[in-house]
Amino acid sequence: MTDTQSSAAKNRETPDTGYEHLAPLFDEMAALDEKDPARGELRNKLVTGHLPLAEHIAARFSNRGVPREDLVQVATLGLINAVDRFQPDRGTDFLSFAVPTVMGEVRRHFRDASWSMHVPRRLKELNLAINAASAELSQRLGRAPTPSELAKHLDLSQEQVYEGLEAGNAYHSMSLDEALSPDADSDSLGETLGETDAALDGVEDYESLRPLIERLPERERTILTLRFFRHMTQTQIAERIGISQMHVSRLLARTLEQLREGMLGDED
Amino acid sequence: MSVGDGDGSPDEIELRLGAELTNLPIIRSLTSSIAMRADFDLDAIADLKLAVDEACSTLITRAAPDAALRCMFTVSKDEIRFVVSIRSTDDSTPSSDTFGWRVLTTLTDHASSWVEPVNGQHQVHIEVAKRRADGTAA
Numbered sequence: 125m126t127d128t129q130s131s132a133a134k135n136r137e138t139p140d141t142g143y144e145h146l147a148p149l150f151d152e153m154a155a156l157d158e159k160d161p162a163r164g165e166l167r168n169k170l171v172t173g174h175l176p177l178a179e180h181i182a183a184r185f186s187n188r189g190v191p192r193e194d195l196v197q198v199a200t201l202g203l204i205n206a207v208d209r210f211q212p213d214r215g216t217d218f219l220s221f222a223v224p225t226v227m228g229e230v231r232r233h234f235r236d237a238s239w240s241m242h243v244p245r246r247l248k249e250l251n252l253a254i255n256a257a258s259a260e261l262s263q264r265l266g267r268a269p270t271p272s273e274l275a276k277h278l279d280l281s282q283e284q285v286y287e288g289l290e291a292g293n294a295y296h297s298m299s300l301d302e303a304l305s306p307d308a309d310s311d312s313l314g315e316t317l318g319e320t321d322a323a324l325d326g327v328e329d330y331e332s333l334r335p336l337i338e339r340l341p342e343r344e345r346t347i348l349t350l351r352f353f354r355h356m357t358q359t360q361i362a363e364r365i366g367i368s369q370m371h372v373s374r375l376l377a378r379t380l381e382q383l384r385e386g387m388l389g390d391e392d
Numbered sequence: 393m394s395v396g397d398g399d400g401s402p403d404e405i406e407l408r409l410g411a412e413l414t415n416l417p418i419i420r421s422l423t424s425s426i427a428m429r430a431d432f433d434l435d436a437i438a439d440l441k442l443a444v445d446e447a448c449s450t451l452i453t454r455a456a457p458d459a460a461l462r463c464m465f466t467v468s469k470d471e472i473r474f475v476v477s478i479r480s481t482d483d484s485t486p487s488s489d490t491f492g493w494r495v496l497t498t499l500t501d502h503a504s505s506w507v508e509p510v511n512g513q514h515q516v517h518i519e520v521a522k523r524r525a526d527g528t529a530a
Contacts, residue, residue, distance in 0.1 A: 258434060268435035270528050271428050286428050289437075293421065328489040352498050357435045373438040380442060380495060384449050387492075 146173045150212040178203040202229025250288035255368045268359040292370045323353040336386040344379045407463040411455035440522045443499040447518040451478040477517040
């Protein structure tokens with residue numbers, strides 16, 4: 125996600141990160157023999173020294189329905205992985221490597237923690253596999269795939285694909301997609317309100333609808349505009365916004381429901 | 393599965409349930425199941441679900457007390473047709489100048505509505521049809 129990249133870039137450009145003193149320890153550790161007990165000590169120093177990084181990333185994802193302590197723990201786990209896998213001789217600095225790694229770990233946690241009812245892991249994975257296959261096939265076909273095309277591509281039975289698609293309905297829309305994007309996309313999409321306005325001209329419930337649309341979060345409004353005023357398909361919107369088609373579908377359903385509720389409230 | 397008319401055509405699925413918004417997930421999940429099994433593409437499946445949601449919500453708000461929502465799906469080679477109707481005290485057809493109607497026409501290939509008198513009240517219908525996308529074989 126672009127967000128990840130920009131954080132990494134920021135860290136590369138900023139000369140004073142507060143972690144410079146730790147960098148030489150990676151070379152020291154790499155130079156030691158696999159079995160050298162000094163490695164463990166260096167590893168501990170590196171993990172402890174970079175803890176504020178994990179806390180910082182965890183903080184970015186807080187207030188989104190997952191307890192802060194859980195996030196710190198998950199981010200720390202990601203940090204440990206990053207320390208273990210980092211190869212200083214590859215030419216990148218540790219932060220550019222660690223930030224996406226830790227964020228990836230937190231993201232996975234959100235993905236697993238945000239199913240609104242208990243869904244077996246097998247189904248979650250099936251659903252994720254279908255999501256990935258769907259994005260790939262959409263690119264190739266120039267349209268959304270059918271269940272039979274997904275089944276063929278993933279070497280699954282059609283019943284399994286149905287099952288995986290249905291599992292997506294249990295997915296709570298508070299997912300990482302959502303946690304990540306509040307401001308991420310807004311610059312390119314800020315113009316949509318005026319356009320919606322023009323397109324709604326002549327709609328008889330325009331007056332009660334307009335404030336409801338105005339109150340929608342930027343991204344929901346954008347998706348609504350792209351689907352109903354620019355007639356883009358959900359798959360095209362998904363590609364444009366950088367989330368899955370299933371997620372676009374969930375957000376649209378929720379947005380339309382909110383608008384309907386709002387209109388009803390208005391009549392009373 | 394057709395229970396209404398007794399002429400159990402293999403392509404027809406009928407659902408009759410209380411006109412409550414809380415029943416929408418049932419209709420939604422049936423819609424999804426029908427469209428998946430007809431091997432519509434994921435966009436068409438999602439669009440049909442949203443359209444069925446919209447059509448049913450519109451009628452539920454016009455329901456006479458204790459009226460049942462009657463949903464009928466007809467699956468053919470090229471399209472899925474959905475007709476929903478409700479008994480209402482209101483004899484006006486749902487307006488085609490609302491945002492809700494625009495939602496229906498954007499999401500489907502056909503949308504229409506009509507009202508017929510039934511025992512001093514009115515049966516309000518909405519029909520939508522979603523065609524199979526080009527390139528997806530039946």
